[in-house]
Amino acid sequence: MKRTNPAKGRGVDPKFVPITxxxxxxxxxxxxxxxxxxxxxxxxxxxxxxxxxxxxxxxxxxxxxxxxxxxxxxxxxxxEAENFGAYYTEGMWGYRDYDVSNSKYVVMWGCDPLNSNRMVPAIIKRFGDMLDNATVAVVDPRMQTTATKAHEWLPIIPGQDGALATAFAHVILTEGLWSKEFVGDFKDGKNLFKAGQIVDEAAFSEKETHGLVKWWNLELKDRTPEWAAPLTGIPKEQIIRVAKGMGKAAPNVAVWLGPGAAMQVRGGYSAMAVHALNGLLGAVDNVGGTLGGAKQAAxxxxxxxxxxxxxxxxxxxxxxxxxxxxxxxxxxxxxxxxxxxxxxxxxxxxxxxxxxxxxxxxxxxxxxxxxxxxxxxxxxxxxxxxxxxxxxxxxxxxxxxxxxxxxxxxxxxxKWAYVKQKQNRYAHVALIQPVVEPMWDVKxxxxxxxxxxxxxxxxxxxxxxxxxxxxxxxxxxxxxxxxxxxxxxxxxxxxxxxxxxxxAGAKIGDKINGWDDYRQRGVWNSNPYEYKQRWGGKFKTVTKKFEFYSETLKKALKGHAEKHKTDTDDILKTCNYTAKGEHAFVPHYEPPFRHGEVKEYPFAFIDYKSRLNREGRSQNLPWYYE
Structure with a gap:
């Protein structure tokens, strides 16, 4: 179609006419x-x-x-803010995979995998077994689809995800529930993580991680459940119960970080705080935990x-x-x-x-x-x-x-196309192919x-x-x-x-005998992702470890600051963050950024993806939701 009305604007009729x-x-x-x-x-x-x-x-x-x-x-x-969390802890900018079939505790945080995730069918297929074999908790302000079926629903106040995540971390550390295999331990075996108390960094010997004690001293020591409860709207008893549940199930825990926890002003640090729980619990690249992705044949x-x-x-x-x-x-x-x-x-x-x-x-x-x-x-x-x-x-x-x-x-x-995806240890290269002839002259x-x-x-x-x-x-x-x-x-x-x-594909997954065979199958599947393949100094971070004190973020922020001939504190202030100094390099709580006074604007709007969209586009059609 061609526009015939040169005027443009909301409510202005374009006066489209058909053309070739x-x-x-x-x-x-x-x-x-x-x-x-x-x-x-x-x-x-x-x-x-x-x-x-x-x-x-x-x-x-x-x-x-x-x-x-x-x-x-x-x-x-x-x-992107969600990816920020994974990149500046484990060096992975992209969606994580989750080994939910082997999980004993799954936290769906700011996402609704039964409703609008990319792999809805895969989760629906496994969800019954997940409920039987694991505790499922959902952190979301809205009683969404997954929350209606979960064992725990934590209806968090919007924007307070960082407070809840750091409170979980506080409980896990003070209760001694962190992964000794992945994170390490105190040299004398005595837990020195006590609320409000500074810990000597030299007293702790880390293994696959970097900066745990720094994180505790800079942020976590004061992030008690009592502190978090009024901010998050989650009772302290539930905060403690869920944190202990994760700790006792570790390392077979998947903290599934979704956009709801991060896609907002100041959301980058919330994403780091949520994803850091996977590191704390030793769930990264582990059975029942959060994974990278197997190689894809494309x-x-x-x-x-x-x-x-x-x-x-x-x-x-x-x-x-x-x-x-x-x-x-x-x-x-x-x-x-x-x-x-x-x-x-x-x-x-x-x-x-x-x-x-x-x-x-x-x-x-x-x-x-x-x-x-x-x-x-x-x-x-x-x-x-x-x-x-x-x-x-x-x-x-x-x-x-x-x-x-x-x-x-x-x-x-x-349409002819293909998509790449991963779920539950397997990567996929799926073919999209025409199954009907278009009714119209479309391309x-x-x-x-x-x-x-x-x-x-x-x-x-x-x-x-x-x-x-x-x-x-x-x-x-x-x-x-x-x-x-x-x-x-x-x-x-x-x-x-x-x-x-x-x-090439047969070396790392399914053996498919040519194009016609691929068309019939419709998908190539990889071999299963190997657990712990990034342990042993293979994380793509500055330290090659999972970073609670992010040297990777420190390098990036300093690089951006030097580009603009200033320092990181000035950059953070310019970007509406409250952190200063060393605090900027650890996952931490940032109060939600909002316009106007709460008394004048008491409500926070929460949007969500319709289950009808399947990652597609939408428009303002009220009947669509009826």
Whole structure:
């Protein structure tokens, strides 16, 4: 569809009219070439929401070869603060796996795995056995699906997760319930962890961890259940009961950290505090605990160097529109200043034209004018955006700002793609394949549409993207290059999944006899994840150990501070954290950041994912919930 009303705004009728795919693609290619010819390719932006692992083509390949730094993922809206917790304790930036089949105590913290987790069927299958074999506790303000069936529900006051986590840690230490095998012990065997008392660091001998006594002295010694109860709304008796339950079940404990505990201002330290419990209990990489992930049989994105011209090399290195790495926006993904996305700040960057103006954007599987906090900023930003193309399965709030609307195939039923996942010690490479013919004239969002755009760009004298796609994404069975968008959709998924259905995959998992066999099976499964494979100094942290005192975070914060010619205390203050000095490097309690006085605004809004969404996009349709 094409917009015929130049005015944009909330409630403004776009007056869309039907057009051909040819006209739509020509319009998009013309806009892209205009920016390239004027030396402004950085002013093109790609916005993605949820995605399959065919994302590389539209998100990375097309954007980078074209010559823009602005491929912006939704990840900071999704789970980056959650990942912060695992990375700055055990060095893993990503979702953890949980060995729930062998757990004796499971804490679902800020998540609802029976309702909206990526692996809902896997948890439903195992949940009956979990209830029989383990104690299940749920920490969530809302009586959600998993909480209704759990043995313990802890209806925490929103934002107080760090208080509860540090109180649990306090009880585990004062009761002597930490894992001696993983953490270590006092040299004389006498427990010196007493409420309010400083402990000599030299008295404790650590094994697989770093900085336990520092953590106690800086934070935990005063975090008693009596202190936490009024903050969290959880009775001290329940805090003690759950903490002791975890300690007695250790190391077969899984503290399942979800976004509810972390995806908020000051949430990074809450995530660290919650995840640190796994280290304290010796559950990391252990039976019934929290795990890394087994190797997955899939190819990486091809190297792009030979397809990058001078424009792409120069403009692709410019600052991104989300302002990541600015003083107030460290985005410390992977320990690097500006290492991660800040999707919700894109609107601010667009409105401020800082570091420059965005003149053209393509979005897919996203609806930021609805799903982002402060959505009014997005409405204003989209109003002033000169050109926007939306690739979508359904008209949404964001679609109303589009100049061109490109209808996409439905992922579950009509599309070639694949996804990578893990659950209960096994990693998966699952094939998504068309099971019905589309009723309408729709196309693959992540593969077919970029290929068709590449053809149009080639017609206009820029063939680099087309050359990359036809040369690098050949059919691994025949060696043929794709000639059409639909062939590219098929060949590209065969390229990425080739290890799963070849000898490479058989070395680390299922033996699958070629593409046809893979299509019939629909999934490749790994060999089971090996326990304790990161013990013995193999954690990807600065110390190579599980860090209660995070040298990894210390290095990252200092690096960001030096970049801005200041110190870590100033950075923390700028980012609205209360910690100072050494306190900044341990998991600790931060009081919730909120606008307005509690007396004037007594309620805290808690959102949740509908069980109907399955990680998909949504929009403001009240009947959807009826």
């Amino acid at each position: 795919w040819n006209e739509a693609l020509n319009t998009i290619a013309d806009k892209m070439m205009e920016l390239r010819k004027s030396g402004e390719s950085e002013k093109y932006m790609l916005l993605r929401g949820r995605y399959s692992y065919m994302r590389d083509v539209i998100y990375d390949v097309m954007t980078k070869v074209y010559g823009s730094p602005n491929n912006i993922s939704h990840s900071s809206l999704c789970a 190819n990486s994105m091809p190297k792009l160097d030979k397809y990058l011209d001078e424009t792409a090399k120069k403009h692709g290195k410019m600052k991104k529109i989300d302002q990541r790495g600015a003083k107030a926006l460290p985005a410390l993904n992977g320990g690097k200043s500006g290492g991660g996305s800040i999707a919700n700040n894109v609107a601010t960057g667009m409105l401020e034209k800082n570091p420059y103006e965005i003149k053209m954007a393509i979005g897919y599987m996203n609806n930021f004018t609805f799903s982002c906090t402060g959505a009014q900023r997005w409405e204003k930003a989209m109003e002033q955006l000169p050109f926007f193309a939306h690739i979508t399965t359904n008209a949404s709030e964001m679609t109303q700002y589009a100049d061109i609307v490109l209808p996409a195939r439905i992922t579950m039923f009509e 693959h969002d992540e593969t077919e549409i970029p290929f068709l755009i590449a053809e149009k760009l080639k017609e206009r004298g820029f063939s680099n993207l087309y050359d990359c796609l036809v040369n690098e994404y050949k059919d691994p069975e025949t060696g043929l290059s794709p000639r059409t968008g639909q062939e590219f959709a098929l060949y590209s998924v065969k390229y990425y999944t080739h290890p799963a259905w070849s000898a």
